[in-house]
Amino acid sequence: VPYGKLPMLLIGNGERKLVSSKPICRYLAAKFGLVCEDPFDDAKCDEYMDSLRDFCDQFRPLFCNKDEDYRASVLTRLETSVIPRYVGKFDAIIAKNNGTNIVGNKLTWADAYLAHCLWHFSTVLKIDFIQNYPAVTNLVNHVFSIPAIKDWMEVRPKTGW
Known part of the structure; x- marks a missing residue:
């Protein structure tokens, strides 16, 4: 676990990892259209x-x-x-x-x-x-x-x- 803490999102087969709540939220928001256009x-x-x-x-x-x-x-x-x-x-x-x-x-x-x-x-x-x-x-x-x-x-x- 990078940085020794959770949460962690495993992407794909787990070779891509994203750690910490806010980056995970931002990534998922962009992926699912929950970000602002401006x-x-x-x-x-x-x-x-x-x-x-x-x-x-x-x-x-x-x-x-x-x-x-x-x-x-x-x-x-x-x-x-x-x-x-x-x-x-x-x-x-x-x-x-x-x-x-x-x-x-x-x-x-x-x-x-x-x-x-x-x-x-x-x-x-x-x-x-x-x-x-x-x-x-x-x-x-x-x-x-x-x-x-x-x-x-x-x-x-x-x-x-």
Whole structure:
């Protein structure tokens, strides 16, 4: 495994390897038409997804520490500061754009990635924070109503991730 970490995408017979979430997402997005036609819009997708990574990193202490008091303090900070700051910003961006997509007028990898991450943390932590943000709710519902995604969500293995 290059760099000693996952995720890793094996392409072809495995002779081509791509490591790390963002390059894998960008590759698959280009392959399946989920990138923007305008290079600036593509860069905005990268910008928003880097901010999403910063948001996701704030949750790491919940999964790396067993001390319940510490976890409770982290959860309080997430609910009162981190979630409103980041998800509120994403909500405003989506609302200003078109109310359904974070960039442009068609589904992009950024929409799918954002919907998955927000749904995941909301589900794992059992905090329905998505409902407090109407444009985010609209984006998440839109992504998860796509027939192929909806079908997969119904049959996929149930895991903590």
